[in-house]
Amino acid sequence: MATKKPRIGVFKFASCDGCQLSLLDCEDELLAIADAVEIGYFLEATRKPLTGEFDIALVEGSISTPEQIEQIHDIRNRSRMLVTIGACATAGGIQALRNFADVREFLSAVYASPEYIDTLKTSTPIADHVRVDFELRGCPVSKHHLVELISATLAGRRPNIPRHSVCIDCKRLGLTCLPVAYGIPCLGPITQSGCGVICPSYHRGCYGCFGPAHRTNVQGLVRAYQSAGVPEETLDLLLHTFNAWAPGFRESTRSVPEELLSRSTGPGGSGER
Ligand code: SF4
Ligand code: SF4
Structure with a gap:
């Protein structure tokens, strides 16, 4: 009987998609990874709807709307391991500059009808809302770090990601x-x-x-x-x-x-x- 492959989901919140593109940019390595796992959800690459549970959730982007707070709790509940990828997910991203100011001023400067925009006053990292098992830094993340993280997780060992300056x-x-x-x-x-x-x-x-x-x-x-x-x-x-x-x-x-x-x-x- 064939062994069940680990199921991976890639999720996006407030972000530019650059970290997801780093994953797609893995090319050769991605083929090997795709062979070893089931890609259960990855809207940047597939059209599969969000269903079931995940062994690894890779989460890009920050939390900046009320709806996203509910979504990240749902993803956490569905996932055995949750990894945040990139500056938006780990630190709030460039959009967290709003945290130092009044978001209403930005809204009225950017949008013709700001009353239709439903946003939070802050942009915050995923770890402010749910438990995070691992963080990958960078804007965007290093594709080598991504491959190392996924390979290590599949092999059941600790990822070797340098933490020096x-x-x-x-x-x-x-x-x-x-x-x-x-x-x-x-x-x-x-x-x-x-x-x-x-x-x-x-x-x-x-x-x-x-x-x-x-x-x-x-x-x-x-x-x-x-x-x-x-x-x-x-x-x-x-x-x-x-x-x-x-x-x-x-x-x-x-x-x-x-x-x-x-x-x-x-x-x-x-x-x-
Ligand atoms: S040196 Fe590296 S970490 Fe620093 S800003 Fe440039 S790309 Fe980013
Ligand atoms: S060694 Fe000097 S130039 Fe290089 S990263 Fe450090 S401070 Fe910057």
């Missing part, structure tokens, strides 16, 4: 340090590895698209750059992009409403929660 990879490549040699502010010391050091390789400072690395001192780096004369606005722009709402980044330079800080748990870096 971009700086370590930068040193391994022998690149000249931008802040030290040229005075260019770079978030490499506090950013999770995984991108392959793209920005410093092109003489541009890292702006943290993989989010805070494990146990980093964001405030320490901010203070160091401030004492080196980096303007407050430059630091604010660096820290408030795709991972603006990630703990560490969000408290760094802008004021955050007290009630939001206490409610949000946020991500703890790529890895098990």
Whole structure:
């Protein structure tokens, strides 16, 4: 009798689909994965309706509407293991910039009839709403991390996802340090590895698209750059992009409403929660 294949679902909330595209971009690896699993739900690639339960749920996107709160609880109830993929799902995404302002101002600036838009005041990571078993960082996630996560889960072992900072990879490549040699502010010391050091390789400072690395001192780096004369606005722009709402980044330079800080748990870096 044939063994039942593990069932995988890929789900989308508020996001640009980039992390799902990283999964499709796996090409050769995806064929091998597709052979080993049953793709039970993946609207980007198939038209199957949402039915049944899942061994692994890969969740992209943040929670930004009341309807999505109900949907993520439903997915959690259907899934043995839930993995969040990308900056939106792990930290609220670029759309979490609304958390620092009044969402009604954005609505009236963007939409001709804002009264028809049903949205939450905040964009929050999935872990603020349901239990998350594993997080993959990045905007978008690394396809190598995705393949490693799925292969390790199928093999019943712990995924080998590095948790060190971009700086370590930068040193391994022998690149000249931008802040030290040229005075260019770079978030490499506090950013999770995984991108392959793209920005410093092109003489541009890292702006943290993989989010805070494990146990980093964001405030320490901010203070160091401030004492080196980096303007407050430059630091604010660096820290408030795709991972603006990630703990560490969000408290760094802008004021955050007290009630939001206490409610949000946020991500703890790529890895098990
Ligand atoms: S250039 Fe940036 S990532 Fe590279 S070592 Fe310097 S601070 Fe770290
Ligand atoms: S912003 Fe940082 S983490 Fe993102 S691609 Fe550039 S160097 Fe990598």
